[in-house]
Amino acid sequence: MIHQQQIKTFTLVNVCAGWLILLMLLSSVSHVFFTIVPVYVPGVLAWLSAFFLLPRLSKVIALQTTILIVISVFCLLFAFYRHGSFNFLTLFNYNIGLISLLAGVSYLKLIALPASESTLSLPKGKKSFLSTLISAHLFSAVINLSALFLFAERIKQKNNLSKPALVLLTRAFSTAAFWSPFFAAMGVAITYAPDASLFQLVIQGVPLAIVAALVTYWQVVKVDNNGIENFQGYPVGIKSFFIPLLLVLGVFVIHALYPNTSVVLIIAALAIFLTLIITNIRYKPKQAIAKFNGHTINALPKMSSELILFLSAGLLSFSVATLLTTFDQPLPIVDFEYLHAILLLLIIILLSVFGLHPVISISVSGVILAPFDINHNVLGLIYLSSWALGMIISPLSGLNVSVANHYSLSFKQIISWHYRYVIIMYMFTCLLLWLLMI
Numbered sequence: 342m343i344h345q346q347q348i349k350t351f352t353l354v355n356v357c358a359g360w361l362i363l364l365m366l367l368s369s370v371s372h373v374f375f376t377i378v379p380v381y382v383p384g385v386l387a388w389l390s391a392f393f394l395l396p397r398l399s400k401v402i403a404l405q406t407t408i409l410i411v412i413s414v415f416c417l418l419f420a421f422y423r424h425g426s427f428n429f430l431t432l433f434n435y436n437i438g439l440i441s442l443l444a445g446v447s448y449l450k451l452i453a454l455p456a457s458e459s460t461l462s463l464p465k466g467k468k469s470f471l472s473t474l475i476s477a478h479l480f481s482a483v484i485n486l487s488a489l490f491l492f493a494e495r496i497k498q499k500n501n502l503s504k505p506a507l508v509l510l511t512r513a514f515s516t517a518a519f520w521s522p523f524f525a526a527m528g529v530a531i532t533y534a535p536d537a538s539l540f541q542l543v544i545q546g547v548p549l550a551i552v553a554a555l556v557t558y559w560q561v562v563k564v565d566n567n568g569i570e571n572f573q574g575y576p577v578g579i580k581s582f583f584i585p586l587l588l589v590l591g592v593f594v595i596h597a598l599y600p601n602t603s604v605v606l607i608i609a610a611l612a613i614f615l616t617l618i619i620t621n622i623r624y625k626p627k628q629a630i631a632k633f634n635g636h637t638i639n640a641l642p643k644m645s646s647e648l649i650l651f652l653s654a655g656l657l658s659f660s661v662a663t664l665l666t667t668f669d670q671p672l673p674i675v676d677f678e679y680l681h682a683i684l685l686l687l688i689i690i691l692l693s694v695f696g697l698h699p700v701i702s703i704s705v706s707g708v709i710l711a712p713f714d715i716n717h718n719v720l721g722l723i724y725l726s727s728w729a730l731g732m733i734i735s736p737l738s739g740l741n742v743s744v745a746n747h748y749s750l751s752f753k754q755i756i757s758w759h760y761r762y763v764i765i766m767y768m769f770t771c772l773l774l775w776l777l778m779i
Contacts, residue, residue, distance in 0.1 A: 358390045362387070365386035516729055542725065716777070
């Protein structure tokens with residue numbers, strides 16, 4: 342009886358949290374079309390859903406969240422002491438677009454997963470490795486972590502998940518943060534570098550993703566060469582790329598037509614809109630509704646860690662921003678120069694190594710740097726690159742925690758596989774920053 346009551350309570354929490362997140366998403370997206378809904382409503386719904394999801398938090402995320410809230414309260418008390426001005430309604434705007442992006446993109450799993458292509462032949466060895474690396478990267482760019490585990494399980498059916506396979510999949514996923522409009526990294530970059538051009542950020546990030554793929558190929562095939570000749574990947578047909586390409590094209594077209602509309606909300610709106618259309622084309626109405634509802638009450642509550650962490654980071658940003666208004670010049674610098682850029686990138690990556698999520702570092706630095714005259718395309722590149730490199734080396738990133746738990750790996754193993762890669766990519770990113778800033 343007690344067990345049944347626990348299941349019912351858990352299900353009720355899922356339903357409430359899932360639908361609150363969906364309502365948050367819909368109310369956020371509604372601002373793309375009209376402004377009837379007050380701007381603070383999505384934030385209120387997000388914080389309500391967080392209340393329901395608190396019991397689901399891991400100890401690590403709960404500790405990080407607690408620390409962020411304590412620091413935020415301290416900043417607010419200090420701001421009050423310094424006679425700062427408070428507008429608490431603006432709190433409900435911080436990181437809400439980013440959370441809406443995550444929620445909207447999560448529905449793409451219903452339509453964008455690559456179909457099984459068992460009839461396709463894929464050569465073994467180096468060609469198979471490179472082909473799978475590219476395919477996994479492109480699908481990760483749209484459906485995020487789901488793509489990694491989909492490819493992992495299908496590769497596992499053919500051969501054991503060796504070091505080359507896991508390096509391939511984790512790098513394929515993380516490097517999408519350099520450029521993908523559907524990644525949380527892009528949402529954060531656009532939020533805290535609001536004058537950046539989406540097209541420019543993508544153009545800057547794609548070369549880094551290509552370099553990252555070449556570095557990965559060189560490290561695995563030329564340096565380690567650990568059983569690569571027998572590596573057999575996962576074949577993906579050309580037709581499977583139709584929806585990912587349609588999504589990317591749709592984002593750029595809509596953004597070109599409505600340049601003043603939030604890019605983050607355009608992406609979230611397009612993701613949910615296409616999901617509704619394509620599920621109703623592929624399935625009967627009842628099946629489509631069942632799939633959509635199932636995702637809402639099962640998958641959306643699994644965002645609990647991201648949701649609460651991003652809300653807490655937003656609270657910290659609000660608190661820091663409020664405190665900074667009480668100072669005339671919060672930083673002893675006049676211009677944001679190349680040295681500052683590469684130091685900021687290095688600091689965010691190093692903080693990630695010690696477990697601080699990039700969203701926290703970016704949120705705080707974004708608020709601090711807001712008053713300065715900075716090229717936001719450069720700032721956006723710093724944020725995207727720090728996310729891409731920070732997540733692959735951090736022992737507490739969602740990527741590494743998930744991979745370690747699923748495939749019985751130690752954090753020492755994961756970091757030892759990637760630290761040389763991070764150093765190399767940091768140098769290439771510094772080179773690109775230099776080219777942009779000279």
